[in-house]
Amino acid sequence: MPITFRPKVGMVLICDFEGFRAPEMVKTRPVVVVSPNEMHRPGLVTIVPLSTTPPDVVHPYHYRLKGSPIPGSTANEVWAKCDMICSVNVGRIDRVRTVRRNYAVGYVSMDQVNAIRVAAAMSFGLKKA
Numbered sequence: 001m002p003i004t005f006r007p008k009v010g011m012v013l014i015c016d017f018e019g020f021r022a023p024e025m026v027k028t029r030p031v032v033v034v035s036p037n038e039m040h041r042p043g044l045v046t047i048v049p050l051s052t053t054p055p056d057v058v059h060p061y062h063y064r065l066k067g068s069p070i071p072g073s074t075a076n077e078v079w080a081k082c083d084m085i086c087s088v089n090v091g092r093i094d095r096v097r098t099v100r101r102n103y104a105v106g107y108v109s110m111d112q113v114n115a116i117r118v119a120a121a122m123s124f125g126l127k128k129a
Contacts, residue, residue: 002094006037007045009034011032011033011107011108012032012107014028014029014031014096015092017029025084031048031093033046045093048082051078052073061083061119063115063116071104072104082119
């Protein structure tokens, strides 16, 4: 069931990428919201997928988060896959399901959101300022 609130920057939620085509993201996975709250795009939010598996080769568009912002996760490492940044309909996202049908929202600090945005810019070929 999708969320019923406007997601805020830094929130960690779950996104269902069903309907995308490989090598795009094609499964349900945690994401972090990177679009500013004041953007006027009804029904859309920009997200970056998260992974608990490190990349085979770390590139400038990968960002290792400090700690795990995914509710209920015991992962030692969480990576933002900033080359997979995309805007999705809010109907694709929901809170993270934890134990016993409980749902939670994780959070990433603004310092980390800004680092993720820089890494996303690198995926477009832009150089770090």
